[in-house]
Amino acid sequence: MKHVALVTDPESLPIDFDMDLLTDACVAQGVQPEVVEWTDPSVPWGKYDAVLLRSPWSYTKHLKRFRDWCARVDAQTHLINPLAVISWGLDKTYLKDLEALDVPIVPTEILALNAKIGDRLQSFMEDHPECNELVIKPTVGAYSQNVGRFTRQNIETAIQHVEALFATGHSVIIQPYLTSIDERGETDMIFFDGHYSHAIRKAALLMPDGTVNVPSTDMRSARAASPAEREVGVSALKAVTKTFGLESPLLYARVDLVEDQNGAPVLLELEISEPSLSLPFAPGSPDRFAKAIANRLISNDFAGTDIQQSTQGVGSG
Ligand SMILES: Nc1ncnc2c1ncn2[C@@H]1O[C@H](COP(=O)(O)OP(=O)(O)O)[C@@H](O)[C@H]1O
Ligand SMILES: [Mg+2]
Structure with missing residues (x-):
């Protein structure tokens, strides 16, 4: 049986609402999942067939340590998503790289x-x-x-x-500040293995009085993404594939959009390192993700996670 590490940390696991659904779905697909903390120095990462980032969200306070950890794991087994993609996706300056490849973004x-x-x-x-x-x-x-x-x-x-x-x-x-978010919220679209899986609406988080809400589950609700939104999502993922010369689509990705002043969807954030996936809002989505993981592991097809070409923009920040 193939063995996958689902990476989190002690402070993030309690707010990772995808984890239980994903572990159950992995078992149902014949993959053995193990929930592991990236901060645990005793873990022999090489024993896993793959190490998949789920909720190592404390990394924002320990960026260098986290980048070093990713590189160490990558040297021992298959890190998912690929190391260079994760590294680039941690720093929102990637928005400028995507803009240069004609992906519509929030003016930045x-x-x-x-x-x-x-x-x-x-x-x-x-x-x-x-x-x-x-x-x-x-x-x-x-x-x-x-x-x-x-x-x-x-x-x-x-x-x-x-x-x-x-x-x-x-x-x-x-x-x-794009005011459409006050009425329409943002649209977060989740893709597995390049295929659109589901979307959620996330309510505006920045209140006029200066209060900043966290994106807890009560800020989210199920939503179907429009064709125009899906098109932007696909264009963003294609731009990543091109930038990194990937042979297969990313195993997981989240594309967050808001509407600009003309009502056109523009990219707010591309979450390809360690996204929350809102699995509880979309029946069937844990199985779709677990199937995609199982296919990669069982066929041992990591061509999509090998870097074929240059990795421009990697390592900034
Ligand atoms: N340009 C913007 N216009 C309106 N709201 C924004 C804008 N940028 C960020 N926000 C709000 O702040 C939240 C957090 O910002 P985001 O760019 O998604 O960073 P992160 O989720 O990585 O902290 C968004 O979910 C959205 O509610
Ligand atoms: Mg966000």
Whole structure:
């Protein structure tokens, strides 16, 4: 029987609502799953046929250690998704790489560490007269950590937020606050082995009073993605395949979209490292994922996880 490690950590497992459904589905597909902590130094990673990232979400506080851990595991067995893809996907500067490949994204400006903040915020607002509010967030982050929303009138507070992020070693993203999210929420689409599986609606998380909600399950509900949304999802995944020269689709991926001011879907986030998959919202989705895992393991077909070409953009941040 093939053996797969499902990677988490002690603080994230309690909020990983996919794990139980996935372990049961793996067993039903004839794959032996084991829930393992990436922070546990005693684990002999080489004993697994594959090591699949599920919820190692404490990595945001230990980025270098996590990147080193991924490289160590990759040297011993099949890391899923592939190492270079995971590494690139941890840092939202990938949005600019995808934009260059014609994937429609939320208008995004990156402030490298210690860039001139006031001037850049000013020129961003001049370039985006349509937006009344800005979003500022770290390039590496998850679970809405350190994401803030600021009005044009409140630019001093925005500058302080950027300074605070710089002080902790983070580069920063500036985006217009896309108000469609207040009405329509965001659409998170989940793909297994390149095939669309399901989607959820996630309610807006940044409240006008400055409260930031976490994306807990009560913020989510089942939703069918529109053809236009699915098209953007496929284009984002194709861009990844092209960038990394992959022979097969990614085993798992999540594509998060919001609508721009014209109602067109644009990419907010591409979750290809360690996404929450909202399996509880889509009956059948745990089986679809487990089948995709079993197919890779049983056929021992990891061609899609071998890097064939250059890995541009990898290792930033
Ligand atoms: N440009 C934006 N416009 C409107 N809401 C945003 C924008 N950027 C982020 N948000 C809100 O903040 C949440 C967290 O931001 P996101 O970019 O998804 O980072 P992460 O989930 O990695 O913390 C989103 O789910 C969304 O509710
Ligand atoms: Mg998000």
